[in-house]
Amino acid sequence: xxxxxxxxxxxxxxxxxxxxxxxxxxxxxxxxxxxxxxxxxxxxxxxxxxxxxxxxxxxxxxxxxxxxxxxxxxxxxxxxxxxxxxxxxxxxxxxxxxxxxxxxxxxxxxxxxxxxxxxxxxxxxxxxxxxxxxxxxxxxxxxxxxxxxxxxxxxxxxxxxxxxxxxxxxxxxxxxxxxxxxxxxxxxxxxxxxxxxxxxxxxxxxxxxxxxxxxxxxxxxxxxxxxxxxxxxxxxxxxxxxxxxxxxxxxxx
Numbered sequence: 001x002x003x004x005x006x007x008x009x010x011x012x013x014x015x016x017x018x019x020x021x022x023x024x025x026x027x028x029x030x031x032x033x034x035x036x037x038x039x040x041x042x043x044x045x046x047x048x049x050x051x052x053x054x055x056x057x058x059x060x061x062x063x064x065x066x067x068x069x070x071x072x073x074x075x076x077x078x079x080x081x082x083x084x085x086x087x088x089x090x091x092x093x094x095x096x097x098x099x100x101x102x103x104x105x106x107x108x109x110x111x112x113x114x115x116x117x118x119x120x121x122x123x124x125x126x127x128x129x130x131x132x133x134x135x136x137x138x139x140x141x142x143x144x145x146x147x148x149x150x151x152x153x154x155x156x157x158x159x160x161x162x163x164x165x166x167x168x169x170x171x172x173x174x175x176x177x178x179x180x181x182x183x184x185x186x187x188x189x190x191x192x193x194x195x196x197x198x199x200x201x202x203x204x205x206x207x208x209x210x211x212x213x214x215x216x217x218x219x220x221x222x223x224x225x226x227x228x229x230x231x232x233x234x235x236x237x238x239x240x241x242x243x244x245x246x247x248x249x250x251x252x253x
Contacts, residue, residue, distance in 0.1 A: 078101060080101075088185075089157045090123070106139070106143070123186060165231045165234070166231070171238065197219035208235060211234055
């Protein structure tokens with residue numbers, strides 16, 4: 001801070017007397033607290049007449065440096081917040097939004113992420129976030145406001161896509177290839193994938209005898225760690241029918 005002192009209109013300094021200059025102001029804290037501060041100079045030596053020294057007293061003002069200590073009398077809400085540092089995607093945030101305050105500090109705690117309010121129903125995608133808990137007192141004149149920041153990492157959850165095995169007889173048309181998906185959370189389904197899986201087999205056209213890979217691939221998601229599991233297509237021989245016929249009894253011509 002700095003200040004400039006000057007005589008107010010009509011104010012005079014008496015020649016021949018030692019004079020004290022007092023500077024008073026109010027110091028304001030960043031949280032809105034305030035405290036009056038007063039500085040008093042060393043005595044200014046005899047000024048002499050106005051003709052001898054026309055109020056040039058700057059060189060005689062001597063203020064000593066010091067430390068201003070401002071004590072805020074308001075109640076400290078003692079806001080505390082130490083949640084888990086990481087959770088899996090889809091975890092209910094009620095286990096995270098659990099800041100506490102002193103019982104003698106009435107007010108509300110609001111949680112935000114990048115300025116946007118969040119609640120236990122908020123679903124955060126996989127990634128790293130800075131969450132802020134802000135306590136606002138009911139009576140700000142008696143209780144301080146307070147904030148706490150924490151870093152939360154939301155992990156991807158495993159998602160497995162498995163090609164189903166198929167069996168078909170030689171000479172038959174290839175069967176429809178299918179897969180299963182296991183691991184969705186929050187009631188989500190394949191629409192939550194950034195790209196959909198594709199499935200194919202090396203077998204061509206009409207099935208020929210052998211064993212062929214069924215390949216599933218291509219699914220991606222920012223919130224799921226996707227694993228693809230291939231299957232197999234088994235092409236087997238057609239069943240040869242066995243005809244049985246008991247010898248008939250003899251008959252007359």
